[in-house]
Amino acid sequence: MRLGLDIGGTKIDAVALGGDDAVLSRVRVATGFGSDAVVRNAHEAAIQAAEAAGASAAALTSVGIGIPGVVDARAGVVRHAVNLGLEELALGRVLSERLGASVRVENDVNAASLGAYHLLGLTASMAYLNLGTGVAAGFVSDGDVWRGARGTAGEIGHIPIDPHGIRCACGQIGCLETVAGGGWVARKWGGDAAFPVLEVFDRADAGDERALALRSELIGGAAAGVRILILTADVETVVIGGGIANLGERLLDRVRANLDELALGSQFLSSLELSSRVRLVPPGSPVAAVGAALAGDIENAPVDA
Amino acid sequence: MRLGLDIGGTKIDAVALGGDDAVLSRVRVATGFGSDAVVRNAHEAAIQAAEAAGASAAALTSVGIGIPGVVDARAGVVRHAVNLGLEELALGRVLSERLGASVRVENDVNAASLGAYHLLGLTASMAYLNLGTGVAAGFVSDGDVWRGARGTAGEIGHIPIDPHGIRCACGQIGCLETVAGGGWVARKWGGDAAFPVLEVFDRADAGDERALALRSELIGGAAAGVRILILTADVETVVIGGGIANLGERLLDRVRANLDELALGSQFLSSLELSSRVRLVPPGSPVAAVGAALAGDIENAPVDA
Numbered sequence: 124m125r126l127g128l129d130i131g132g133t134k135i136d137a138v139a140l141g142g143d144d145a146v147l148s149r150v151r152v153a154t155g156f157g158s159d160a161v162v163r164n165a166h167e168a169a170i171q172a173a174e175a176a177g178a179s180a181a182a183l184t185s186v187g188i189g190i191p192g193v194v195d196a197r198a199g200v201v202r203h204a205v206n207l208g209l210e211e212l213a214l215g216r217v218l219s220e221r222l223g224a225s226v227r228v229e230n231d232v233n234a235a236s237l238g239a240y241h242l243l244g245l246t247a248s249m250a251y252l253n254l255g256t257g258v259a260a261g262f263v264s265d266g267d268v269w270r271g272a273r274g275t276a277g278e279i280g281h282i283p284i285d286p287h288g289i290r291c292a293c294g295q296i297g298c299l300e301t302v303a304g305g306g307w308v309a310r311k312w313g314g315d316a317a318f319p320v321l322e323v324f325d326r327a328d329a330g331d332e333r334a335l336a337l338r339s340e341l342i343g344g345a346a347a348g349v350r351i352l353i354l355t356a357d358v359e360t361v362v363i364g365g366g367i368a369n370l371g372e373r374l375l376d377r378v379r380a381n382l383d384e385l386a387l388g389s390q391f392l393s394s395l396e397l398s399s400r401v402r403l404v405p406p407g408s409p410v411a412a413v414g415a416a417l418a419g420d421i422e423n424a425p426v427d428a
Numbered sequence: 429m430r431l432g433l434d435i436g437g438t439k440i441d442a443v444a445l446g447g448d449d450a451v452l453s454r455v456r457v458a459t460g461f462g463s464d465a466v467v468r469n470a471h472e473a474a475i476q477a478a479e480a481a482g483a484s485a486a487a488l489t490s491v492g493i494g495i496p497g498v499v500d501a502r503a504g505v506v507r508h509a510v511n512l513g514l515e516e517l518a519l520g521r522v523l524s525e526r527l528g529a530s531v532r533v534e535n536d537v538n539a540a541s542l543g544a545y546h547l548l549g550l551t552a553s554m555a556y557l558n559l560g561t562g563v564a565a566g567f568v569s570d571g572d573v574w575r576g577a578r579g580t581a582g583e584i585g586h587i588p589i590d591p592h593g594i595r596c597a598c599g600q601i602g603c604l605e606t607v608a609g610g611g612w613v614a615r616k617w618g619g620d621a622a623f624p625v626l627e628v629f630d631r632a633d634a635g636d637e638r639a640l641a642l643r644s645e646l647i648g649g650a651a652a653g654v655r656i657l658i659l660t661a662d663v664e665t666v667v668i669g670g671g672i673a674n675l676g677e678r679l680l681d682r683v684r685a686n687l688d689e690l691a692l693g694s695q696f697l698s699s700l701e702l703s704s705r706v707r708l709v710p711p712g713s714p715v716a717a718v719g720a721a722l723a724g725d726i727e728n729a730p731v732d733a
Contacts, residue, residue, distance in 0.1 A: 248577050260660075271662020272553050273700075278659045281696060283652070286590055294694030347588070354583045355565075355660040357576020389599030391586060395578075 124182050126169050126224075127238075127416025129231065129409065130154060130161065130190040132206040137168040138412040139176035144241065148175035149409055157208040165214070166221050183224040187419025188214060189234025189411040193274065199228045227419040231411055232277060233268045236261030238414025239362045239404050247359035250277070250352040251404075254345060254374075255365035256306040258299055260352055268418070280304060284347050299351070303344025305367050308337055320367055324374075338377075341367075345374070346381040349401055350392075364404040375403045429487050431474050431529075432543075432721025434536065434714065435459060435466065435495040437511040442473040443717040444481035449546065453480035454714055462513040470519070471526050488529035492724025493519060494539025494716045498579065504533045532724040536716055537582060538573045541566030543719025544667045544709050552664035555582070555657040556709075559650060559679075560670035561611040563604055565657055573723070585609060589652050604656070608649025610672050613642055625672050629679075643682075646672075650679070651686040654706055655697075669709040680708045 124147070129136040135154050139147040152168040155161055165188065173180050192204030199215015219226040229237075236251035240263040248264040258280030262269040270276055280300035281293050288297025301307050309319035312334070316322040320341070326334035349361045367374060379398040386393040404410050429452070434441040440459050444452040457473040460466055470493065478485050497509030504520015524531040534542075541556035545568040553569040563585030567574040575581055585605035586598050593602025606612050614624035617639070621627040625646070631639035654666045672679060684703040691698040709715050 269661075272664035273662055275658075275700065276660070276662035278662075282656055282659050284589060284591075287592060293696040295690070295697065351587055351656070351660065353580075354587050355581070355656065356574075357578055357581035357583075359577035385600070391598040392600065395580065 124173065124176060124178050125184055125416045125420050126172055126186045127234075127409075127412040127414065127419065128165055128168055128172075128186065128188045129234065129411035129415055130165060130188060130207065131231070131411075132191070135164055135168040136409050136412045137172035138409050138416060139172045139178070140413065140416045141176075144417075146409065146413065147177075148172050149412070150175055154207060158212050161207055161209060161212070162214070162217055162221075165218060169218070169222055180222055180224070183222060185416075185419040186218065186222060186224050186226045187234065187415035187417065188218070188226065188228045189231040189415040189418070190214065190228060191231045194228055194230040194233075195274070196227065196229055196270065199226065201228055225419070229268070229415060229418045230261075230270075230274070232259045232261045233270065234414035234418055235364055235404075235411040236263050236362075236414065237268055237417050238408075238410035238412070239263075239364055240266070240414075241417055242405055242408055242410055242413060243360075243362060243402065245360060245362075248356070249360045249362055250356060250358040252345070252348050252352060252361050252363045253365040254303060254305065254348075254363060254367035256304060258304045258344075258348060260348070262356060262358065264358075279348060279351050282351060284344075299344055299348055302340045303348060305365075308341055312337060321370065324370060342374075342377045342381050345378045346385065346397075349378065349382060349397060350385075353395060353397060353400065360400050360402060362402050362404055364410060368403055369406060371403065371406050375401065429478065429481060429483050430489055430721045430725050431477055431491045432539075432714075432717040432719065432724060433470055433473055433477075433491065433493045434539065434716035434720055435470060435493060435512065436536070436716075437496070440469055440473040441714050441717045442477035443714050443721060444477045444483070445718065445721045446481075449722070451714065451718065452482075453477050454717070455480055459512060463517050466512055466514060466517070467519070467522055467526075470523060474523070474527055485527055485529070488527060490721075490724040491523065491527060491529050491531045492539065492720035492722065493523070493531065493533045494536040494720040494723070495519065495533060496536045499533055499535040499538075500579070501532065501534055501575065504531065506533060530724070534573070534720060534723045535566075535575075535579070537564045537566040538575065539719040539723055540669055540709075540716040541568050541667075541719065542573055542722050543713075543715035543717070544669055545571070545719075546722055547710055547713055547715055547718060548665075548667060548707065550665060550667075553661070554665045554667060555661060555663040557584075557650070557653050557657060557666050557668045558670040559608060559610065559653075559668060559672035561609060563609045563649075563653060565653070567661060567663065569663075584653060584656050587656060589649075604649055604653055607645045608653060610670075613646055616642055626675065629675060647679075647682045647686050650683045651690065651702075654683065654687060654702060655690075658700060658702060658705065665705050665707060667707050667709055669715060673708055674711060676708065676711050680706065 260277035285297035565582035590602035
């Protein structure tokens with residue numbers, strides 16, 4: 124049995140996959156903060172997911188983990204996962220010792236990319252555009268993740284798209300993330316809503332001018348992300364995921380409309396048929412956990428066995 | 429013997445490659461305009477290159493062609509090569525019949541990418557940033573070209589980088605090409621110099637304000653192109669080629685300085701070590717013709733044999 128863990132800022136989403144790649148069980152456990160808590164809770168999530176699928180930890184063939192931060196997939200080490208309180212953690216080795224199974228660690232966006240590719244049944248090349256607190260992308264081609272030469276492929280959130288924009292946390296001006304990242308939308312919107320981007324969309328529907336402007340900016344940024352991904356890598360499909368993708372059709376329809384509007388003014392863009400190449404992750408589906416389970420299985424040498 | 433032809437707007441650059449990939453001969457023939465002229469002159473260039481290498485056309489094992497326009501590499505068909513007067517031409521089939529050898533047709537930027545990869549002895553992933561009249565890129569990974577799902581990979585010249593910029597020929601506003609493309613620099617500069625970008629650099633050296641501004645804009649655009657390529661695809665190396673690359677160190681040093689300056693303000697960019705990942709094509713080297721010869725050889729099924 125293969126397990127996949129998606130370790131997020133607040134919760135760990137764990138799934139067990141059967142031989143046919145079907146999700147046998149799914150559990151959620153609070154992540155906690157700092158190395159000890161994260162390792163303990165990841166272990167707990169793995170045991171629970173295995174048990175929920177009617178198996179013991181001894182039946183595990185592989186475990187895959189998706190986690191934010193800078194991941195050295197070969198060494199199973201995660202660094203700079205600030206939101207989890209991790210400076211550097213040999214997560215692969217530590218969990219492998221505890222679980223007695225091979226453990227592979229993957230960047231969370233790459234894991235989600237692989238999961239989306241699988242859950243949507245794609246076969247051609249794909250980019251996964253993660254619209255969460257920040258903006259990043261992952262690539263899948265021929266069923267495998269493209270990590271790039273130094274593990275930073277898909278960092279499109281830090282491509283500047285407006286020299287008159289605002290200063291990003293990364294130090295640059297007008298990064299894509301400053302218009303399409305949920306963190307920035309929340310900061311500009313203010314207030315203390317649990318889901319600020321959802322509130323912005325609701326208030327925009329009600330005609331609030333400031334909400335309309337912020338929503339329009341976010342949609343334009345998402346469309347710019349799609350355009351960057353297709354004009355650079357020419358992937359067949361861009362799948363939008365991340366927290367903001369929970370808005371579903373309310374997001375997708377507007378991104379497509381924005382791309383169609385851009386195409387009206389450009390025969391070149393029109394020929395790329397951008398809007399028809401954009402999709403959403405299935406709402407509520409455990410894309411990153413499933414992708415992590417697949418990554419734990421498919422990749423070269425396991426970190427430890 | 430393998431031949432490579434780089435069919436450009438004014439001349440065809442043809443090389444013959446020996447078994448060790450060494451360039452045995454190099455000839456140049458005027459391109460002409462329209463299907464008949466292009467086919468006739470390409471045939472002539474092939475014969476001359478073969479003869480200059482001491483061989484007859486019968487000794488050809490493969491011919492590769494790099495040509496601007498939209499290329500269907502599988503079918504050997506080139507479309508919309510406006511500067512050559514070609515609407516649609518089955519160049520692979522036609523030349524193959526005339527030469528009695530397999531002919532493979534490749535987009536010129538992709539051919540140049542492969543040639544640069546080879547001539548620089550690279551082994552990791554690479555993007556080739558072509559700064560010519562327009563701006564486009566090609567990707568090579570594991571020794572092979574990444575064409576993308578629909579043959580439009582690397583069209584980064586049409587990624588907008590300034591919403592307050594000028595309208596590009598493609599219909600969009602502020603495309604990268606409007607600041608880093610030689611055609612736009614020439615248009616903004618005016619006059620009738622044979623090499624307007626060279627004149628801009630010379631006049632900038634002499635302190636001309638308008639030239640300084642245009643040069644600075646061009647350098648910033650080239651640096652933006654490097655950043656887009658590495659932040660998206662995370663290629664190990666970006667090789668700058670195209671007509672503007674003939675400026676050599678005068679270009680490269682400024683692009684690197686620009687990237688280093690950006691890195692001063694951003695720890696994130698600094699960690700990517702962008703400036704050390706940029707190189708130039710060897711000046712005057714037949715990158716596209718050599719790449720075409722290699723493409724003619726390495727790829728799947730020949731178009732016709």
